[in-house]
Ligand SMILES: Nc1ncnc2c1ncn2[C@@H]1O[C@H](COP(=O)(O)OP(=O)(O)OP(=O)(O)O)[C@@H](O)[C@H]1O
């Protein structure tokens with residue numbers, strides 16, 4: 001395997017990498033970095049947690065150090081939290097350069113962002129909506145000289161999902177020079193390959209990691225077949241088991257809606273589990289604060305919608321639970337990819353109801369992997385079933401309660417249930 005300097009990186013950059021524990025390049029870095037340094041466009045498709053971020057950050061920093069100016073590089077990404085994470089990587093690796101970055105995302109102060117953009121930062125990391133707003137409303141900054149356009153989670157940026165970025169991308173591409181290097185990365189590029197090739201016109205270098213499966217080998221992929229009504233009892237039981245059996249653990253639970261996120265958080269807190277949530281109906285400052293507390297292990301359980309499914313790199317996450325079976329195999333790949341990163345091991349457990357069996361079959365077929373059943377003592381789950389369901393209903397009725405009104409309802413809920421297992 002090549003080392004970092006033989007790939008064309010300067011000594012100062014190799015030293016920075018070593019400080020961060022990056023000693024040898026991962027395959028996506030080894031393959032893509034020389035092509036990027038040669039000036040080619042690049043499409044890199046490699047599994048979750050395989051170091052795609054450094055595969056584009058390092059060559060950009062190398063080129064920036066040879067000819068530093070602002071704005072040199074624009075990175076687009078679908079979520080705000082991911083934008084902060086990528087900017088952090090640029091900042092840490094680019095420290096010796098005195099790198100100036102600017103993060104342009106929704107939910108944060110637009111005037112501050114406008115001022116920072118005017119100051120010609122070297123690197124702008126943005127979500128498309130907010131950057132397009134700045135381009136539409138201001139002419140105090142120019143991106144006509146950028147050398148690099150990077151789309152991280154490129155397939156998500158180009159697909160027409162619930163958040164459709166295509167209009168904003170058109171505005172942004174209109175403000176960029178035609179002569180530039182375009183770099184596209186994701187763990188799931190293949191569905192949108194044609195659209196991606198249209199953006200990276202300059203005979204892109206395409207690299208995809210060769211593997212039987214689309215998920216990492218270190219990940220133990222499990223499912224639990226459960227009737228809808230027993231799902232939450234399984235969840236509480238699983239969390240209790242992990243709490244009992246592991247000292248140092250943290251877990252992300254994915255669910256389908258913001259409301260469900262909120263209700264599950266309230267419910268699990270009633271069982272005294274250290275739970276915090278992340279979803280798009282929260283104020284942005286709260287989103288950042290919650291994620292920071294989860295990363296610092298102040299809270300061990302994060303309940304999130306798919307806003308947290310892509311890109312987030314939190315090494316302590318050992319378990320991912322899919323409270324709902326993802327409707328698309330690629331959403332499954334990104335969700336379970338929040339654990340078992342960079343060679344670590346991890347477990348994913350998908351709760352599957354009778355209505356979701358076809359979804360699991362399609363996940364297994366497309367990802368070329370088999371999910372194994374997760375063994376659970378059903379008797380133990382049934383013992384807590386009533387208590388869990390009553391607690392959940394109380395949380396649903398109360399909505400966002402004043403603390404005392406919720407406690408009142410939950411005390412009566414507990415009176416229904418004689419098993420004191422989780423008090
Ligand atoms: N060469 C390397 N050696 C060791 N660790 C590395 C190396 N490159 C990156 N890492 C670490 O691996 C972790 C995962 O990297 P990264 O977040 O870039 O993965 P990714 O491929 O972008 O995953 P995802 O598809 O989930 O976004 C990070 O903590 C990063 O610091």
Ligand SMILES: [Mg+2]
Nearest residue numbers: 052053152311
């Ligand atoms: Mg990534």
